Amino acid sequence: MVRPAHRRPGQSRKAQYSLFAAYVIAITGALAGLLLAILSVADPVGFAALRVASQEITAPIARGTRSVIGSISGIDDTVSAYVGAGSQNRRLRKELAEARRRLVATSALEEENRQLKSLLGLQQTDRSALAHGYLLTSTSTSSRRIALLSLGRNRGVSAGQPVRGADGLIGRVLTAGPSVSQVLLLTDVENVVPVRRARDGLPALATGRGNGDLDVRTLNIATNPFKPGDILVTSGTGGLYPPNIPVAIVVRRQDDGALARPLADPAKVDAVAVLRPYTPDNIEAQAVPAKSSPGAGAP
Amino acid sequence: MNRHGQRIGEPASRWRMQIVPIATVMIASALPLMLPLVASSPVLPPLGLLFFLSWQLLRTEMWPVWIGLPLGLWDDLFSGAPIGTAIALWTAASIAIAYLSQRIYWRGFLHDWAIGALLVAAVQALAVLITFPHAPAGHMLGLVLPQIIISVLLMPLFLRLTGKFDNFRLKRR
Numbered sequence: 001m002v003r004p005a006h007r008r009p010g011q012s013r014k015a016q017y018s019l020f021a022a023y024v025i026a027i028t029g030a031l032a033g034l035l036l037a038i039l040s041v042a043d044p045v046g047f048a049a050l051r052v053a054s055q056e057i058t059a060p061i062a063r064g065t066r067s068v069i070g071s072i073s074g075i076d077d078t079v080s081a082y083v084g085a086g087s088q089n090r091r092l093r094k095e096l097a098e099a100r101r102r103l104v105a106t107s108a109l110e111e112e113n114r115q116l117k118s119l120l121g122l123q124q125t126d127r128s129a130l131a132h133g134y135l136l137t138s139t140s141t142s143s144r145r146i147a148l149l150s151l152g153r154n155r156g157v158s159a160g161q162p163v164r165g166a167d168g169l170i171g172r173v174l175t176a177g178p179s180v181s182q183v184l185l186l187t188d189v190e191n192v193v194p195v196r197r198a199r200d201g202l203p204a205l206a207t208g209r210g211n212g213d214l215d216v217r218t219l220n221i222a223t224n225p226f227k228p229g230d231i232l233v234t235s236g237t238g239g240l241y242p243p244n245i246p247v248a249i250v251v252r253r254q255d256d257g258a259l260a261r262p263l264a265d266p267a268k269v270d271a272v273a274v275l276r277p278y279t280p281d282n283i284e285a286q287a288v289p290a291k292s293s294p295g296a297g298a299p
Numbered sequence: 300m301n302r303h304g305q306r307i308g309e310p311a312s313r314w315r316m317q318i319v320p321i322a323t324v325m326i327a328s329a330l331p332l333m334l335p336l337v338a339s340s341p342v343l344p345p346l347g348l349l350f351f352l353s354w355q356l357l358r359t360e361m362w363p364v365w366i367g368l369p370l371g372l373w374d375d376l377f378s379g380a381p382i383g384t385a386i387a388l389w390t391a392a393s394i395a396i397a398y399l400s401q402r403i404y405w406r407g408f409l410h411d412w413a414i415g416a417l418l419v420a421a422v423q424a425l426a427v428l429i430t431f432p433h434a435p436a437g438h439m440l441g442l443v444l445p446q447i448i449i450s451v452l453l454m455p456l457f458l459r460l461t462g463k464f465d466n467f468r469l470k471r472r
Contacts, residue, residue: 026365026390033371033386037429040381047382054376058332066335139379140331140338141345143427143442146379147337187339189431189439210431210442212339267337 045159045175052177055148059180062136062148095229129273131155135170135266136180143210145188147171147266151274152179160240160277165269168246168262169193169234173274183272186247186262187212194237195247197230206232206247206260214248217257226250226258242278309472319468320361321370323461324350328374341443344450345423347374348389352418353454353461355393356411359400367393384429388422411458416451423447 009015040047133151151157153176163170163183171185184191187208195206195216202225206214216232218225230250236243248260328347336343351370355362367389374385395418403410423446427439 022363022365023394026363026367026394029365029368030387030390030394033368033383033390034429036383037381037387038383040383041429041432044381051376051382055332058329058377061333062335065333135337137332137335138337139377140334140336140343141341141446142379143341143430143439144379145339148332185339189434209438210340265339267339 048175048182049177052175052180052182055182056177056180059136059148059150063150066134066136129275130161131157131274132271133274134271135183135269138185138266143189145185145191145208145210146174147183147185149173149181149183149272149274152177152181154179155274157181157274162241162245162275162277163272164245164275165264165266165272167269168248168264169241170264170266170269170272172240185266186264187214193241193247194235195232196235197226198233198246199230203235203237204232204257209259212261213251214260214262215254215257216248216250216260224253224255224257226253228252230258231263232260236278239279240277242275305472307472311469311471316468319464320354320358323464324354324370325373328370329377332377341446344446344453345374345378345419347378348385348392348419348422349415349450349453349457350461351389352392352396352415353457355396356406356415356458357461357465359396362393364393364397365390367391380426380430384426385422388425392418392422408455408458412454415454415458419450419454420447423450 009019131151133149133155136148136150138145138147147170149157149163157173157176159173159175161173163172169186171183171188171191174182174184176182185208186193186206187210189208189210191208193206194203196203202218204216204218206216209215216226228250232247232250234241234243234245234247246263248262250258250260252259324347327350330346331343347370351367368386371385371387371389372382374389375382378385396414399414400406406414423443424440427443428436431439
């Protein structure tokens with residue numbers, strides 16, 4: 001039983017005034033805070049510097065804990081894996097057999113593609129990454145999906161650069177600090193990625209759901225052409241993400257599109273690569289050195 | 300401390316009495332960003348908020364009602380929510396606790412748990428609605444529902460932990 005509070009100030013004027021002042025400060029401050037929140041939703045860049053500066057403080061500790069215990073891979077994933085283990089196993093065996101067949105066909109196509117490209121003398125654009133790092137930690141208590149990347153401006157990272165892992169797209173850099181930067185993950189509600197279906201190039205938009213899945217919607221609303229198992233890759237439309245980075249696999253059809261699961265799980269990736277944004281000047285800058293040495297790409 | 304130096308049984312220093320509650324809330328707010336956990340959904344309970352509510356339920360008069368302004372700002376810097384969300388919502392929560400502690404004169408454990416649960420649910424639900432004003436509200440509430448349930452179930456543990464910290468805070472020499 002907690003001792004009852006005696007906030008009533010009694011006859012003392014001084015106590016009465018100070019209690020009143022405390023309430024005035026609290027209510028004014030709360031309203032100002034609400035206004036600030038609305039402002040920072042409208043203009044997220046304004047306060048980003050403040051936030052990334054405070055995360056510079058905790059980053060050394062995050063680096064330390066990561067090196068001691070390694071990355072804790074998704075707790076929620078482990079739980080759901082136990083629930084659906086049997087049916088998942090059956091489904092995975094079927095998928096594996098299918099994937100093996102397709103792999104043989106793909107490798108033949110790849111060889112043919114290489115030969116045709118060398119005949120045409122096409123130049124491959126430079127896909128090399130700007131920097132390599134790892135994801136330190138993330139905002140695991142709030143509804144935003146923002147991760148902390150171990151690289152900052154010291155390694156040439158700046159806002160708007162795409163980030164990918166070995167399996168697929170991770171997200172994009174939101175703010176870059178001196179030695180760490182914030183990455184907006186693919187699954188954040190505000191992250192929209194232009195994608196296309198790998199099989200036939202059907203354009204679509206992938207939006208995060210905030211819980212690890214993605215909503216995929218076609219630009220053409222009349223039909224719902226998605227099937228479970230469809231692979232989505234970035235289309236390069238919009239000029240941020242370079243084309244042909246694997247993004248997600250369709251899990252289930254929905255009323256207005258499909259539910260997809262990202263191919264790269266940020267909880268499990270070891271290293272991530274920061275890429276150059278896919279903007280016209282970057283593409284030209286990559287193409288120029290290739291032109292100056294003709295025939296370098298040909299075998 | 301008096302002019303003879305420290306005596307056995309003297310009350311704890313003022314410095315320790317004030318710094319311990321604030322330090323626990325601030326460390327709990329920043330702790331999720333020190334763990335190597337890259338979550339794909341809001342899995343961890345809002346540790347800072349749980350300590351903040353527990354301290355106020357345990358020691359209603361310890362802090363002025365505006366304490367949510369600085370502590371909320373600190374939490375906003377780390378939580379990922381837009382800056383200002385916790386400033387507004389935490390202060391509203393402390394005003395609610397101050398009001399309820401006058402209405403319910405003798406509060407028991409179940410009262411504390413109920414008030415804490417209600418406020419955690421309200422703060423987390425409103426925070427997600429402020430963060431994503433254009434997204435469908437039902438889906439957004441579904442996103443934080445598991446986190447709210449975990450936090451409500453953990454509330455007694457945090458009350459107990461806060462009690463332990465309070466014993467340390469007031470420990471006589």
